[in-house]
Amino acid sequence: MKEVSRRKFFSYSLGAAAAAGLAPVAFTGSAHAATLKARPDVSPRAYLDSLGKAIAFLNQMMDAYAAGSAVRLIQSYADQSGLLSTAFTYDNAVAIHAYLLHGTPDSLARASVLGQGLVYAQASNFPFNDGRFAQAYFSNAAASGGQFITPAAFPFYFYTSAVGDQAWAGMALAQLYRRTHNAAFLNAALQVGNWIVTNAYDTNGPGGFRFGTNINQYNQSVPSPNGKSTEHNIDAYAFFTMLDKLTHGGSASNGMSWHALGAHARAFVVAMFNATDGYFFTGTLGDQVSTNYWPIPEDCQTWSYLALLSNQYRQSIDWALKHLQTTDNASATNSNLTGSESFTGMVFDSASLITTVEGCDPNAVWLEGTAHTVSALVARSFDSTEGFAVRLADLQSAMRFVETCESAQTELGVGQTVGGKPIATGEGLVAATSVMDTGFGYTYGPSKHVGATGWYLIAAHAGNPFQLGYVP
Template sequence: MRVVSEGRRAALGTMVAVAALLWTANVPARAATASTAGAELAAKTCATLTARVDEIPGSGSVFLRSYDNAFAAGPTSEPALSVAAFTYDNALAVIALHACGQRGQALRIGEALLDAANLDRAGRKGRLRNTYRAGVQKQRPIPPMGWWDVVENRWLEDSYQVGTATGNVAWAGLALLTLAEATGEKRFREGAAGLARWVVEHAADPRGPGGFNGGVQGFDNAPQALTWKATEHNTDLVALFDRLGDGGEWAAPAKAARGFLDALWAAGGDHFPVGTTPDGVTVSRATSGLDAQLWPLLLRDAPTGWRAALAYAERAHGVEGGFDFNDDRDGVWVEGTAQAALAYRAVGRKADADRLFADLLQDVSPGGFLWATRSAILTTGLAIGPESKTADFLYYRRPHLGATAWAALAAQGWNPFTGARLP
């Protein structure tokens, strides 16, 4: 249920209008056999991520832009996305850059995450917003994403972008723990612990299957709790609490998040339902989520029986050349296809991972990021936010930092949940 892709709803009309144009951009031909594709994909994605940090002047903290335009490295034309740096994407970039051996570049983004986590504009320690502005981060507190609207002649913010999604907080915590383990600096671990405490304080919900809800959405003067619970978010939290340490402060939260996964697995039988409805109790069966099937397989103590979810993903989400976000199978979700490649590596299916690496090489955009989709538009079956009346969370064919980072992780064989390279 993570919504990281498309900014405010007002931008959706513009995106639909340009989607057909984006689809006409050149798609590179397959340039490698399966046996060499992983190495080529790793080289390309690591080089792109490194260059994106290095092109920002100085050595201070930075956030990376999440989306490029269709034709080159550079911002899109939509104000809500042109300089949007989604927290989730930047957390992934930290971990991927570390896996690529680029610690200095990973640290520049990590410093920005740490600063943002240590002091929110509302004066709350441990809270992260879903989106910040890309570039050098000089202002303190680091402000969340916003933009000047020339039509309305005023400053605008988006209710999702200034909100705090539980899964995004967890991923930022995993990024900070990656840096803590790499550098031995306690401040990164303390930052991750602060984020985990925010989740425990604001998102814990013992009702039904227990676990943690979606977080908070809305503007500072009218925050709205997201009372649904996501399998994806609770998977992220199992990894975060596990990395923070066995027992002690994290024992009960870890048990709650893992208990949610066990309950959802029991409800699904051979797969993980996407989560609950907004009552926090009823299992949602309205749609299926690919990441809900794949991410639990990356956990340190994932039961072997959970591998049935991968077979389910192949049946319900598999399409030619990759995987769809949901089970309507209307196209390839590039980020999720990279996640599947990593899941294949995690369960020892290297040939299947190599096949996906060869397909993913087709998805490198002119600017170096991987496209978010292969089709012009991809449905998810999910809503952008609580005000949505339809399943309006869509992915568009635009170059995406998150997809690029996942491809780097998969090609490098780096498990972001355990902080270790796969055998």
């Protein structure tokens, strides 16, 4: 099915049926806006209005410190997150995908500007400009050349280079090259691809690619002690597959073909599949060999389908729906919601639901992950070999989660700002409905978030960022 027809079908279906490295410091203020909650309007007009407001939010975040063609990156969270002007590499990649899928001349221009921002960040990355990206940069002040991209130094020092972040930047650059034919984007994608191969290729145990690198107190690059990540290898597989297509069967600097490197990542992902229970394990422990059984993340379950598009592993989505879905409301422990506010969606992982971390809500809904699940359900509906009733059920589940995202955008995050300027009510999604423990030592909270909003736009356009051109 062609890209345009898929998107039109999804939009029509929504209307007809009516007739989701380091995450933010938890923003613990109240997330709710209204005392009473009305069922959101999911008519085609309201649906398109919601998408327009999501784009308006991305635009405001992107223009907080510079506008027009000024090369820059986009601040990831509202000011209230406590992360200042931090622009996470991953969130910028998500924003590029969202803009490309939105597809208006202005959105395409913005995607290109952010792509130029990634190219500059890579070429000037502190303390190493060897093809890698840092976890994040600051976006509120201009560098000597006028680019609003500077190292995310004190107080965060976001210098880590995880393979997942590298691959996401690479996928965004690859999609940009496909759309614009600007060779600078492909060159940058190839550079980061070669960096992953040089620094993370592994043959221990199930193979795959290691976690990445850290920067120590002496500004030296050292291997991360973390184990290999299933999610990172999903990303690497998709990215290397894109490079294989764009280079017409080309090879990395080590002589291995991009196709073979993608297969190496895919083999790791498949090795992490728990066939008995139908889900993917987290990855390995620090020894790079032993399986890491806990916690079980949502993104491994939905992104695996988006990347592999294999019905052999389709049940991972069902596992996530059964085991990682929750409802947050005012009665939940440590909820930020009040009155009749209620949101049903996905959590970050299995640890989120049983957290005992002070101030965290075990029923907090992760809106970015909820949007991941929409994308996976839509992709499965169109690419599945199952009968019509099963496909329709996937679309109906997706629509319920779209309704959650639309409702959350309308009601949560009132009074937040970017660069000190108010963000309009009803624009942009918060990261989580309440403070949520990820089980990996950090939290998400109810701060407006580019990543959550970008994924909502991707999902609402029936886009699959793991496939070149967004559809197989």
